[in-house]
Amino acid sequence: MPDSKYRFLVIKIMAFLMLAAIVARLFSMQIIDGEQYLATSNARLTTSVVNKAERGDILDRYGNVLVTNKTGYSVLLQRTGADDEALNSVISKAVEIIYTTGSSCTDSLPISESAPYTFMFSGGDEEKAKWFEQNKYLNKYISADMDAADVLYTYQQIYKVQGDLNSEHTRRIIGIRYEADVKEYSAMNPITIAEDVSVEAVTQIKELQDSLDGVSIQEDYVRMYTKPGFATHILGRIGQISKDEYDSKKSEGYGINDTIGKQGIELWAESYLRGEDGTTGTTAAVDGRDVELTETIDPVPGDYLMLTIDSDLQSTLESSLESTIRSIGNDCDAGGAAVLDVNTGDCLAIASYPTYDMSRFDEDYSELASDDRNPMVNRAVSGLYSPGSTFKPLVAIAGIQSGVLSINEQIECTGVYRAFGDGQYQPTCWIWSENHLTHGSQNVTQAIENSCNIFFYELGNRMGINTLDEYAKKFGLGENTGIELYEEAAGQMASPEYKKEVVSNVIDSEWFDGDTVQAAIGQSYSLFTPVQLANYCATIANGGTRYKVNLIKSIRSSVDGSLVEEFAPKIEEEIDIDGETMQKIHDGMKKVVDEGSASSIFDGYPIQVGGKTGTAQLGSGSNNSIFIAFAPFDDPQIAIAVVLEHGVRGTNAGQVARDVFDQYFFGGGQTSAATASPAGPQDTAAETGRAAELLR
Numbered sequence: 001m002p003d004s005k006y007r008f009l010v011i012k013i014m015a016f017l018m019l020a021a022i023v024a025r026l027f028s029m030q031i032i033d034g035e036q037y038l039a040t041s042n043a044r045l046t047t048s049v050v051n052k053a054e055r056g057d058i059l060d061r062y063g064n065v066l067v068t069n070k071t072g073y074s075v076l077l078q079r080t081g082a083d084d085e086a087l088n089s090v091i092s093k094a095v096e097i098i099y100t101t102g103s104s105c106t107d108s109l110p111i112s113e114s115a116p117y118t119f120m121f122s123g124g125d126e127e128k129a130k131w132f133e134q135n136k137y138l139n140k141y142i143s144a145d146m147d148a149a150d151v152l153y154t155y156q157q158i159y160k161v162q163g164d165l166n167s168e169h170t171r172r173i174i175g176i177r178y179e180a181d182v183k184e185y186s187a188m189n190p191i192t193i194a195e196d197v198s199v200e201a202v203t204q205i206k207e208l209q210d211s212l213d214g215v216s217i218q219e220d221y222v223r224m225y226t227k228p229g230f231a232t233h234i235l236g237r238i239g240q241i242s243k244d245e246y247d248s249k250k251s252e253g254y255g256i257n258d259t260i261g262k263q264g265i266e267l268w269a270e271s272y273l274r275g276e277d278g279t280t281g282t283t284a285a286v287d288g289r290d291v292e293l294t295e296t297i298d299p300v301p302g303d304y305l306m307l308t309i310d311s312d313l314q315s316t317l318e319s320s321l322e323s324t325i326r327s328i329g330n331d332c333d334a335g336g337a338a339v340l341d342v343n344t345g346d347c348l349a350i351a352s353y354p355t356y357d358m359s360r361f362d363e364d365y366s367e368l369a370s371d372d373r374n375p376m377v378n379r380a381v382s383g384l385y386s387p388g389s390t391f392k393p394l395v396a397i398a399g400i401q402s403g404v405l406s407i408n409e410q411i412e413c414t415g416v417y418r419a420f421g422d423g424q425y426q427p428t429c430w431i432w433s434e435n436h437l438t439h440g441s442q443n444v445t446q447a448i449e450n451s452c453n454i455f456f457y458e459l460g461n462r463m464g465i466n467t468l469d470e471y472a473k474k475f476g477l478g479e480n481t482g483i484e485l486y487e488e489a490a491g492q493m494a495s496p497e498y499k500k501e502v503v504s505n506v507i508d509s510e511w512f513d514g515d516t517v518q519a520a521i522g523q524s525y526s527l528f529t530p531v532q533l534a535n536y537c538a539t540i541a542n543g544g545t546r547y548k549v550n551l552i553k554s555i556r557s558s559v560d561g562s563l564v565e566e567f568a569p570k571i572e573e574e575i576d577i578d579g580e581t582m583q584k585i586h587d588g589m590k591k592v593v594d595e596g597s598a599s600s601i602f603d604g605y606p607i608q609v610g611g612k613t614g615t616a617q618l619g620s621g622s623n624n625s626i627f628i629a630f631a632p633f634d635d636p637q638i639a640i641a642v643v644l645e646h647g648v649r650g651t652n653a654g655q656v657a658r659d660v661f662d663q664y665f666f667g668g669g670q671t672s673a674a675t676a677s678p679a680g681p682q683d684t685a686a687e688t689g690r691a692a693e694l695l696r
Helices: 002-032 034-045 084-100 124-134 148-159 168-182 199-207 243-252 264-268 311-328 358-370 388-401 430-435 444-450 453-463 465-474 496-502 513-519 530-541 579-594 650-666 690-694
Strands: 046-051 065-077 191-194 215-225 237-240 259-263 278-284 290-293 304-307 334-341 347-353 411-413 440-442 545-547 552-556 563-566 571-574 610-616 624-631 638-645
Touching: 065 084, 065 199, 084 168, 084 191, 084 199, 148 168, 168 191, 199 215, 215 358, 237 264, 237 358, 259 264, 311 334, 311 347, 311 638, 311 650, 334 530, 334 650, 388 444, 388 453, 388 465, 388 530, 388 579, 388 610, 388 624, 388 650, 411 453, 440 444, 444 453, 444 579, 453 465, 453 513, 465 513, 530 545, 530 579, 530 624, 530 638, 579 610, 579 624, 610 650, 624 650, 638 650
Parallel strands: none
Antiparallel strands: 046 278, 065 191, 065 215, 237 259, 278 290, 304 552, 334 347, 334 638, 411 440, 545 571, 552 563, 610 624, 624 638
């Protein structure tokens, strides 16, 4: 009997403990972790469909649409649990349909699409090293010293892809498998394998849906360029978000299949252009029946941008830059140019050559990446060039303003600069080197007209490099202009500190007086961008006011057109320049065009122009050609800078400037008062009459 009571007590205790455990578990599930389990439950019962937001349009200064959107179709791939053989078969069928119907796939595997395979790293060895370090397969299976073909072969083995490795079809399958791994695709997280596919591709994929497990079609917005190939480096491009970009931006609401700005304005204005996606939710019963639609959130389109660009002027600049480079021939095959409003800093046109068609970026990427001319580089804001003699007007201003040169002082051109003494460095004037002649006695205006090296050697020697550096900074040379492009390079004004950075030899890295006099004629270690040179010229033209360079005029809401942000002119520096000094400089630049090195280009031109040619010597090949100019002379409105790589002489770049002036003042090609016409169909009345006013 006692044993029975003991057993009964034990049973009661065990029952109590079990009941307590159940109660505790229920308390935990309903009270402590109730919200978490409720969310999990809802997640199982509710699905959300993302309604993509339209990306904002990009317009020129007159409202002409340059970039907009169209409805397109994307092909998605989601994980189904299939083995390698089945998955590769599905991908192979999808790829064949996509390519035979005139579309293409996208992947981020940095290996060319066809044999012989090469790595496609636009950032060079540094980018390559980073990729090898980050890629989760490389350390385990291959080494960084393997070539592209070996890497691709290794992936072929990892993914068990059958077929000839030299086949583009095989490479495409490997690329999609790689993309799926990098983006960690799953049943709930499909990846985009092709964008903007044809209707025929959509039809075939849907017809073969039973054999394409995991492949689906999604309606999407596709970026559309109204003028393919126009203003490519300015407008930029969008592309599939990378794994690194996704990891850093997923907290901002980005999805693994989103597109994102990659270059140009598309990158700089990403936060404005993107918009906000909407959602449509469906709540389903356990047996899968749809029972109700939950709240729908409508997408909000991105803001639209109005650029400062004048489309007509942009077209003229691009075509003139290309035709001029082609006409020079030989080793001249690239260049950059920028046109600015002298009184606001607005960028009216900016071009880089060679260029490409942004609408075909994916299809042409391998060819673009392997082109030695680097067509994807925006030379107008990233190209760094010695300014040559276009730097001399700044040296003249610095000399007078710093007090080392009196305004009417004459300096004798002797052909050879002997200030450092016999047996020392003795640079020559160009006229001595070419013809064994001298310029004789020169004042500042004559020295600019004749580009007399001796005059500017002497000024540089009197001032020293620190004063030259000070004035270069005032004019924005070697400084960012503020243009809304992340690709902008700051450049560099020659200095003792910079020389030490780039010259490794202990003795040669010292700064010599010879370095200073070379800097004074625009050689030495000075490297500037075309947009910096244009802004420098604009600052001279308006009398010493340096503006921030604007590429965006305003940003407005696509919903109601309200102003989001306006980019008003912003003064960066007011340079104190005596009026008489500025007149002397202007007169010298006018004489360059009227009687000097640019006179052959502007002979008989109906509007007076101020300008300066420059020729920069290179280590090999022909010299670079540089030209800066402003017009009209008495009331400057626009300034331009043109750089032609291996353009031989500065005069060659002057032709591009003349074409731009023709378009701006006369509507293109009509350089006489009788035929003057407005520069564009949407110009204001004041702008329409500017040519007639200037020619009075």
